[in-house]
Amino acid sequence: MPAAEQLRVGGLLPFTTIDYPGELAAVVFCQGCPWRCRYCHNPELLGAKGRNEMPWPEVVSFLERRQGLLDSVVFSGGEPTHQHAIHSAAAESKAMGYKVGLHTAGVYPRELEALLSSVDWVGLDIKALPGEYPRVTTVEGSGAPAWESARLVIESGVPHEIRITVHPRLLSERHVAEIKARLDEMGTHHVVEQPCLVSLCRDPELRTADAEALAVP
Ligand code: SF4
Numbered sequence: 001m002p003a004a005e006q007l008r009v010g011g012l013l014p015f016t017t018i019d020y021p022g023e024l025a026a027v028v029f030c031q032g033c034p035w036r037c038r039y040c041h042n043p044e045l046l047g048a049k050g051r052n053e054m055p056w057p058e059v060v061s062f063l064e065r066r067q068g069l070l071d072s073v074v075f076s077g078g079e080p081t082h083q084h085a086i087h088s089a090a091a092e093s094k095a096m097g098y099k100v101g102l103h104t105a106g107v108y109p110r111e112l113e114a115l116l117s118s119v120d121w122v123g124l125d126i127k128a129l130p131g132e133y134p135r136v137t138t139v140e141g142s143g144a145p146a147w148e149s150a151r152l153v154i155e156s157g158v159p160h161e162i163r164i165t166v167h168p169r170l171l172s173e174r175h176v177a178e179i180k181a182r183l184d185e186m187g188t189h190h191v192v193e194q195p196c197l198v199s200l201c202r203d204p205e206l207r208t209a210d211a212e213a214l215a216v217p
Helices: 056-065 086-095 109-118 130-137 143-156 173-186
Strands: 009-016 025-030 072-076 099-104 121-125 160-166 191-195
Touching (some): 009 056, 130 143, 143 160, 160 173
Parallel strands (some): 025 072, 072 099, 099 121
């Protein structure tokens, strides 16, 4: 397993109350993601290397200073499971007494499965029905790993929230209802819809709030 020092960190949010339900958290933004979602809000984190990377020892030093003040560390991205060093970084965070949260799009189910025993809460994005994923991610075959990851998270029993980001051009109410029905059948009721902040979308064509004009059938 690569050492935590190898984790490429693209940024650190020192304090948040909304990224891990009920917890005071810091968020570590991990560099790298193989998908190119049209509504991605963090394009600077998609490449393997970032422009403003922060060495992991600096993150550790920050976390040591916040012991007793923060409850948890959330690994977000980018896609945190893109880097093998996430396992060591999560373990180090736990060893410091923090709960560990994970934001993931379920890109790598096997990495996620191996990580689940080290995390206390997962926020998993489900972006579309399986066959319609490329419309969002622009990557063929991206639906299967995401839905496999949903199965793994649900069956693991790890506390979780499955988030459906709704951009009216990419998901209709019918799509959302079908996604929710599938997730319900899979055994989770921890599903939330979140509106897409259209002004932050990577794809300029999606930067409009004109839902009626853009709605998919
Ligand atoms: S999976 Fe997340 S980080 Fe990767 S492109 Fe999509 S929205 Fe951006």
